[in-house]
Amino acid sequence: MFDGESADAALERIDLWERSLARRAEQAQELARRTSEMTATARSRDGLVEVTVDAEGRVSSIHLDERTRQQSAETTSRTLMETVRAASSSLFKQLQEVTAETVGGDSETGRMLVAGLRRRLGEPDE
Numbered sequence: 522m523f524d525g526e527s528a529d530a531a532l533e534r535i536d537l538w539e540r541s542l543a544r545r546a547e548q549a550q551e552l553a554r555r556t557s558e559m560t561a562t563a564r565s566r567d568g569l570v571e572v573t574v575d576a577e578g579r580v581s582s583i584h585l586d587e588r589t590r591q592q593s594a595e596t597t598s599r600t601l602m603e604t605v606r607a608a609s610s611s612l613f614k615q616l617q618e619v620t621a622e623t624v625g626g627d628s629e630t631g632r633m634l635v636a637g638l639r640r641r642l643g644e645p646d647e
Contacts, residue, residue: 545624552623552634559615563607565600572604574612578642580605609642 560581562573569592571584589597616638617626624630639646 545630548624549630552619555619555623556616559612559619561608561612561615563604563611565604567600570597570600570604572601572608574605574608576612576616578609578612580608606643610644613638613642613644 556576559576560573562571564571569586569589571582572580573582575581583601585597585601589600617635620626620631620634624634626632626635638644
């Protein structure tokens with residue numbers, strides 16, 4: 522059915538495919554490991570608000586300086602939301618870098634992951 526060369530070539534293609542799948546699985550595991558405990562922290566320009574977000578983009582801590590009591594609630598609220606967005610943006614950039622370093626930012630997997638992160642974190646399209 523196969524001559525010697527055709528069977529050897531087919532086996533080589535299968536070996537290459539298996540190695541490629543193993544390499545991609547390792548890259549995906551490395552990406553998951555590196556991002557699982559990732560956080561990002563941002564501080565407002567005036568230094569009164571600090572926000573940390575976890576790897577999922579959820580707010581994990583907020584610190585308000587006592588001086589926020591001297592400003593309106595609206596100002597504090599606006600500053601808080603700006604700082605949450607800054608922390609999320611910082612997280613998105615970190616996740617983009619780790620994705621590029623592990624699975625490749627230009628790979629199909631990398632593009633899909635970054636697009637999903639962009640939606641989840643509310644980042645604007647480039």
